[in-house]
Amino acid sequence: MSETTAWTERILDAAPPEDGATPAAWAREGQRLAVAIGLASLFGAAIGLRVSGAAMLAHAIGVSLGILAVCGLAVPALAIILALVNASVDALALARATSRAAAAAGLLLAGIAPGAALFALTVEDAITVTLVGVGGLALAGVLGVRSFVRTLAPHLSGSDERARRLSMIAMPLFLVFAAILGARIWWVMLPIVRGG
Amino acid sequence: MIDVSFLNRILRAPAVVAEQCRADHDGAAIARTALVALAVSATMFGAAVGSWRGGKQIAFAALKMPIGVLGTLAIAAPAFYVLAAIFGRPWGLRPVLSLMLSAGARFSLVLLAMTPPLWLLIDFGAPYESIKIVATIVYGLAGLAGLEVLVRGLGNGPGKHLTIGLFVGVFLLVGGQNAWVLRPYLGTPGDAEVTMFTKRREGGLVVQLLQAAGVMRKPAGDAP
Numbered sequence: 145m146s147e148t149t150a151w152t153e154r155i156l157d158a159a160p161p162e163d164g165a166t167p168a169a170w171a172r173e174g175q176r177l178a179v180a181i182g183l184a185s186l187f188g189a190a191i192g193l194r195v196s197g198a199a200m201l202a203h204a205i206g207v208s209l210g211i212l213a214v215c216g217l218a219v220p221a222l223a224i225i226l227a228l229v230n231a232s233v234d235a236l237a238l239a240r241a242t243s244r245a246a247a248a249a250g251l252l253l254a255g256i257a258p259g260a261a262l263f264a265l266t267v268e269d270a271i272t273v274t275l276v277g278v279g280g281l282a283l284a285g286v287l288g289v290r291s292f293v294r295t296l297a298p299h300l301s302g303s304d305e306r307a308r309r310l311s312m313i314a315m316p317l318f319l320v321f322a323a324i325l326g327a328r329i330w331w332v333m334l335p336i337v338r339g340g
Numbered sequence: 341m342i343d344v345s346f347l348n349r350i351l352r353a354p355a356v357v358a359e360q361c362r363a364d365h366d367g368a369a370i371a372r373t374a375l376v377a378l379a380v381s382a383t384m385f386g387a388a389v390g391s392w393r394g395g396k397q398i399a400f401a402a403l404k405m406p407i408g409v410l411g412t413l414a415i416a417a418p419a420f421y422v423l424a425a426i427f428g429r430p431w432g433l434r435p436v437l438s439l440m441l442s443a444g445a446r447f448s449l450v451l452l453a454m455t456p457p458l459w460l461l462i463d464f465g466a467p468y469e470s471i472k473i474v475a476t477i478v479y480g481l482a483g484l485a486g487l488e489v490l491v492r493g494l495g496n497g498p499g500k501h502l503t504i505g506l507f508v509g510v511f512l513l514v515g516g517q518n519a520w521v522l523r524p525y526l527g528t529p530g531d532a533e534v535t536m537f538t539k540r541r542e543g544g545l546v547v548q549l550l551q552a553a554g555v556m557r558k559p560a561g562d563a564p
Binding site: 150152153156248251252254255256257258259262263266267268269271272275276283287291 | 414415416418419420421422423425426430431432433506510513514517518520521541545546547
């Protein structure tokens with residue numbers, strides 16, 4: 145493999161920062177989230193191609209909002225619950241797991257965006273674009289969840305017995321909530337997902 | 341312009357070529373040779389398929405086949421790049437593209453090898469349905485030969501099967517839709533006029549597959 149670090153390696157890096165929870169470390173997670181949102185919006189623009197230029201923008205924003213909503217609404221709720229059960233997860237670790245999950249989802253969506261654009265532009269029936277859109281978003285969601293759980297797992301396993309047990313209950317509930325929230329936002333924001 | 345030794349290596353030792361791609365070694369030569377091999381082989385295969393109908397269809401199919409193959413490769417490459425990264429192989433774009441093109445070169449050489457038997461079958465007057473099936477099988481075999489390069493390129497380690505499985509899914513969808521958009525290749529039986537692209541409105545590939553599987557109903561008025 146080439147000596148230079150691929151940008152995908154940087155964006156998916158799970159290693160904790162060497163400088164601890166400094167403003168710079170927080171800024172890096174913020175940057176990663178911003179890049180992830182930008183990448184995800186490419187998929188929205190691709191499926192929006194089916195309708196018009198304005199629809200491209202609307203779908204790009206819609207796809208990004210789904211991810212932002214999960215990061216901004218669901219994850220803070222999980223942070224409170226994990227703190228309540230005294231799990232050994234600090235805020236920066238949770239932010240890192242979140243931004244990394246968003247990066248995995250965004251990267252996947254950007255990678256399949258050319259394929260989605262092909263379908264949006266060439267199929268005669270709307271149902272195919274709906275299937276491609278829903279399939280792509282679902283796959284991105286699954287990969288995001290996988291990344292989130294994998295990044296957070298070592299932290300949770302380091303907690304005491306009671307915290308670990310309660311975290312084991314809280315995590316699946318959070319994942320279901322996050323999935324429903326994301327799906328709801330995409331349903332409301334993306335006419336193509338509704339078959340429109 | 342063409343590195344014949346690369347073509348020899350990709351057939352005999354895909355693992356060695358895959359390693360060369362991952363090391364980002366000689367990427368330009370690999371790309372050049374692979375692209376030429378892909379274009380030439382797909383053109384020959386297209387011409388053979390088009391010879392079932394004959395006349396203008398030979399030229400149309402010969403022109404469309406490389407567009408379909410190269411287009412699919414171009415559209416599916418970003419998916420392979422990101423899937424490899426997500427499942428633990430965050431490599432640079434150049435090594436990944438070299439790997440994709442090497443797989444494409446192997447695919448194209450197998451396609452080229454299968455072209456004369458296919459043409460002979462057509463020459464013996466094989467019916468439309470048989471040629472369609474044989475051409476699909478040939479395409480599938482060539483695809484498997486190409487896939488081996490990607491499998492070896494990913495090496496051992498976690499996430500390999502998921503990467504390949506998901507990529508194959510994306511590739512089949514994109515390739516299928518691309519081929520669908522550019523149809524017909526063989527020519528439509530019963531059509532008096534030979535056209536570059538079909539004028540029929542038959543929905544998309546996914547809808548056709550769902551209808552064939554009985555998951556979706558055909559629109560009223562359609563022949564069964």
